[in-house]
Every structure is written in C-alpha cells, then in structure tokens.
C-alpha cells in the first residue's frame with residue numbers, strides 16, 4: 341500500500357511539473373490566408389468548411405479547445421499542428437509555386453475523398469468536422485476548378 345501511494349505521488353509530481361512547459365501557440369492575426377483565398381476563390385460554403393475543419397492544423401491560426409491548457413494534451417495538439425502545417429499551410433500559400441499549389445490541391449482531393457482528412461481524432465471532438473457527402477463534393481469540385489486554373493497557368497506560352 342505504501343508503495344502504491346509513492347507511485348501515485350510521483351505521478352502527480354510529474355503531471356504538475358509537465359504543466360510548466362507550454363508549447364508555443366499557433367496564433368495569427370488578420371487575414372493570414374488572403375493569398376490562398378484570393379487565388380482559389382472558394383464559394384462561401386467551402387470557405388466555411390476549410391476554416392472550421394482544416395485551418396486548425398493547416399494554417400497559422402488554431403482555435404484552441406479549453407483542454408489545450410492541460411499537458412500532455414497541449415504537447416499532443418502542438419505536434420499535430422506542426423506536422424499538419426509542414427505538409428500543407430494555407431497561410432503560406434504564396435510560398436508555393438504554381439506546380440506545388442496544383443499538387444497540394446490534388447492531395448486535398450485525395451484526402452477528402454478517402455475520408456483521411458480531417459483527422460479522426462479531430463472529428464471526435466469537433467462535431468462540425470464530420471463532413472457530409474455534399475460537403476465533401478463541394479470541396480472536391482472547388483479544388484478541381486482551382487487545379488484547372490493553376491494548370492492553365494503552367495502551360496508553355
């Protein structure tokens with residue numbers, strides 16, 4: 341019994357100490373995705389889906405849930421965001437060349453079609469992120485249209 345008590349106490353101390361390390365928050369002000377929106381011009385319904393279900397991990401601004409203030413959840417979320425942004429960041433669209441933009445949109449279509457994105461763990465806690473067939477179709481249609489424009493842009497003169 342004594343040992344068990346010590347183990348619990350040690351775990352408690354570790355948990356408390358963990359709270360002192362806070363990963364840097366992913367927060368941007370203003371129109372951080374202006375280039376992306378201007379170039380791909382998503383209709384309002386598609387824009388709303390992207391903002392509500394993709395921006396948290398694929399832009400420079402995350403709307404954090406309250407439990408992000410608790411370690412180790414905060415570490416875990418921070419890791420997802422870093423990882424997601426590394427693959428695709430709508431806030432840094434201007435850094436991609438035309439070919440890459442086209443390719444990223446191709447991946448968006450693949451990920452949404454296969455249901456891999458938004459991540460399952462995310463849809464458990466964000467009900468709105470469980471996309472309906474109509475929502476998926478709207479994203480895919482918009483992405484295809486934007487790809488066609490970028491491809492036109494890539495054709496030799």
Ligand code: HEC
Nearest residue numbers: 393394396397420423424427428447448451457458459462
């Ligand atoms: C909870 C965080 C999270 C959310 C929300 C999210 N993603 Fe992702 N996304 C990731 C992570 C992490 C990766 C890296 C993929 C991997 O290595 O498994 C990724 C990768 C991707 C990729 C790149 C795949 C590649 O091969 O490079 C695309 C495209 C993508 N996501 C699209 C979306 C779209 C579209 C949405 C919204 C409908 C979305 N994601 C929502 C975390 C997220």
